Amino acid sequence: MYDYAHMLKKEDVEKLANLSRINISDDEKEQLIVDLDAILGYVDQVQEAAKDAVEQDYGFLENIHLREDSNPHEEGAYTQAILDTAPDTEKGYLKVKKIL
Amino acid sequence: MIIDVENLTIKEAHKKLIDRDFSAVELTRAALKLAKERDGEVDAYLEFFEDSLEQAKFADELIAKGDASMLTGIPIAIKDNILINGKIASAGSKILEGYVSTYNAGVIKKLKERGVVFIGRTNMDEFAMGSSTETSFYKQTKNPHDLTRVPGGSSGGSAVAVAVGVLGSLGSDTGGSIRQPASFCGVVGLKPTYGAVSRSGLMAMASSLDQIGPFAKTVADAEFIFDSIKGSDDMDSTSNPNPEYKKAPEGKLTIGVPYDFIKKEGVDKDVLKNFEDNIEELKKAGHKIKEIKLPNAELSLAAYYIIMPAEASTNLARFDGVRYGLSNNGKDLFDDYAGKRGDGFGVEVRRRILLGAFVLSSGYYDAYYNKANLVREHIKQDYKKAFDEVDVIATPTTPSPAFKIGENTSDPLKMYLADIFTVPINLAGVPAISVPCGAVMREGNELPLGMQFIAPHFGEKILFTVGKVLEEIRRTN
Numbered sequence: 001m002y003d004y005a006h007m008l009k010k011e012d013v014e015k016l017a018n019l020s021r022i023n024i025s026d027d028e029k030e031q032l033i034v035d036l037d038a039i040l041g042y043v044d045q046v047q048e049a050a051k052d053a054v055e056q057d058y059g060f061l062e063n064i065h066l067r068e069d070s071n072p073h074e075e076g077a078y079t080q081a082i083l084d085t086a087p088d089t090e091k092g093y094l095k096v097k098k099i100l
Numbered sequence: 101m102i103i104d105v106e107n108l109t110i111k112e113a114h115k116k117l118i119d120r121d122f123s124a125v126e127l128t129r130a131a132l133k134l135a136k137e138r139d140g141e142v143d144a145y146l147e148f149f150e151d152s153l154e155q156a157k158f159a160d161e162l163i164a165k166g167d168a169s170m171l172t173g174i175p176i177a178i179k180d181n182i183l184i185n186g187k188i189a190s191a192g193s194k195i196l197e198g199y200v201s202t203y204n205a206g207v208i209k210k211l212k213e214r215g216v217v218f219i220g221r222t223n224m225d226e227f228a229m230g231s232s233t234e235t236s237f238y239k240q241t242k243n244p245h246d247l248t249r250v251p252g253g254s255s256g257g258s259a260v261a262v263a264v265g266v267l268g269s270l271g272s273d274t275g276g277s278i279r280q281p282a283s284f285c286g287v288v289g290l291k292p293t294y295g296a297v298s299r300s301g302l303m304a305m306a307s308s309l310d311q312i313g314p315f316a317k318t319v320a321d322a323e324f325i326f327d328s329i330k331g332s333d334d335m336d337s338t339s340n341p342n343p344e345y346k347k348a349p350e351g352k353l354t355i356g357v358p359y360d361f362i363k364k365e366g367v368d369k370d371v372l373k374n375f376e377d378n379i380e381e382l383k384k385a386g387h388k389i390k391e392i393k394l395p396n397a398e399l400s401l402a403a404y405y406i407i408m409p410a411e412a413s414t415n416l417a418r419f420d421g422v423r424y425g426l427s428n429n430g431k432d433l434f435d436d437y438a439g440k441r442g443d444g445f446g447v448e449v450r451r452r453i454l455l456g457a458f459v460l461s462s463g464y465y466d467a468y469y470n471k472a473n474l475v476r477e478h479i480k481q482d483y484k485k486a487f488d489e490v491d492v493i494a495t496p497t498t499p500s501p502a503f504k505i506g507e508n509t510s511d512p513l514k515m516y517l518a519d520i521f522t523v524p525i526n527l528a529g530v531p532a533i534s535v536p537c538g539a540v541m542r543e544g545n546e547l548p549l550g551m552q553f554i555a556p557h558f559g560e561k562i563l564f565t566v567g568k569v570l571e572e573i574r575r576t577n
Contacts, residue, residue, distance in 0.1 A: 016454040019461070020413065021420070021434070023442030024450065035451055036458065038513050043459075043468065045402040049478075050471040065341050067334045081202040087427045094422050097433040 103130040110321040124159035124173030131175040144260035159215035172215040177261040177269040183301040192236040195444025205301020206333040222257025246545040249502040252281030276522025279534035283497035283550025294529035295340035298333030306411035319567035348561040356392035356490030400524035406472035413456025497534040497550035
């Protein structure tokens with residue numbers, strides 16, 4: 001039986017928050033340790049249940065129906081409407097702070 | 101003329117529209133009036149659409165031309181996570197406050213062509229994450245049967261809208277978000293087979309589980325809405341282009357009951373008593389009751405709370421603040437992202453995104469996500485085996501009647517348990533319906549209960565058949 005639950009530390013929560021690009025207050029981090037530990041403790045059941053699993057038992061795709069990649073809509077038909085929903089744009093582009 | 105919207109079904113309204121007893125404009129006006137009156141108390145809606153009467157005029161033109169179908173001119177409400185071109189869709193979240201849809205969802209396209217009238221958008225748990233509509237950024241929707249109780253969720257607003265009068269509504273169901281609030285509010289709610297209804301234009305929470313479905317006052321009405329929204333869509337590669345719908349069974353039904361699964365600790369004893377009484381009535385009506393086993397069903401919630409947050413954390417990555425919503429005010433690009441996502445997402449959404457990031461991170465991926473998918477496969481097989489022996493499976497929809505506002509908010513795990521009977525259905529991808537089946541008394545209020553029927557893939561007709569049987573039993577008793 002794995003036992004990852006009840007082991008989360010503040011640094012773990014900070015790492016997850018960082019990966020998820022979400023600022024979280026110190027108070028909430030403490031609460032998240034408690035909540036995530038409880039949830040992970042509960043979902044741990046799947047590991048015992050599936051301990052003899054082999055790769056072929058899962059992971060296959062089903063019910064996916066691909067269409068032909070053709071007949072695109074007219075270029076630019078939705079551009080303005082989509083740009084209008086963004087907070088900051090310039091000359092038909094979405095604007096963000098400089099990266100380098 | 102006075103139209104009694106509160107007691108009007110789609111079937112009756114359709115007849116009256118065709119017979120010109122009233123027009124779609126008159127019906128819409130009456131439905132809006134009632135919804136606005138009741139909304140002061142129940143807070144089901146986030147917005148009433150100003151162009152409702154314009155939409156109704158189009159419906160009246162269709163009727164005049166003889167082009168009416170069953171839903172033409174019928175006023176319905178739409179959950180806040182389904183896109184209607186030009187209208188706000190916020191998914192109950194601050195991060196999408198004021199976001200205006202740039203296209204129509206697949207289901208909206210279909211309904212618009214038929215002249216269905218959308219009167220407003222309904223409140224919901226933020227990004228459909230919740231079982232009580234308490235995580236909405238905007239307001240708390242109340243249960244019309246007891247205003248101190250939750251309506252259920254996440255489609256709480258759509259359930260309440262129908263419970264207080266509108267003729268139908270659309271919700272979305274990822275782990276019970278249509279059936280559970282339908283049960284709590286005393287209306288019918290259907291979660292269709294995965295792939296039966298287009299998800300295009302539904303804001304995705306967990307793409308392998310989400311499905312749009314109807315709320316209605318009767319099983320027949322839910323069937324009319326389902327028939328109007330089903331069908332394949334090029335814009336959703338998981339909508340099935342060649343569904344093989346099963347025929348409705350003739351004669352008496354064989355109904356499977358997974359007693360082992362139902363009689364767990366934590367199920368309210370009045371709920372269990374009500375369920376057994378209803379099963380007894382079905383037996384008296386000549387239907388065969390057969391005990392079945394679903395050995396993996398009790399692992400459903402554990403698998404669900406791995407798969408759902410994994411998919412949700414991926415889906416919600418698109419809300420980066422660059423393409424939608426809140427303005428930029430961070431010190432650099434990372435801070436723009438993290439600031440807006442920290443501020444724009446509520447506590448439950450943040451919790452699930454972090455949980456998803458955890459179960460997908462390298463080192464834990466095999467232990468959690470892959471194992472959960474295996475359990476999911478086992479659950480699917482359980483149903484497959486069960487349907488070799490029975491036409492349909494029955495369970496209570498929820499383990500308890502509606503709980504108090506605030507009762508479960510501090511304990512996420514306790515909140516999650518409200519979905520114990522509905523979650524396995526989404527994992528298996530099969531359809532299920534919640535049908536009102538009586539009530540329990542709590543503090544002087546009658547709180548509705550629902551009975552859930554589950555059918556094999558594309559067995560919706562079986563659900564409508566057995567749902568109507570139960571309605572008939574309850575009408576005559």
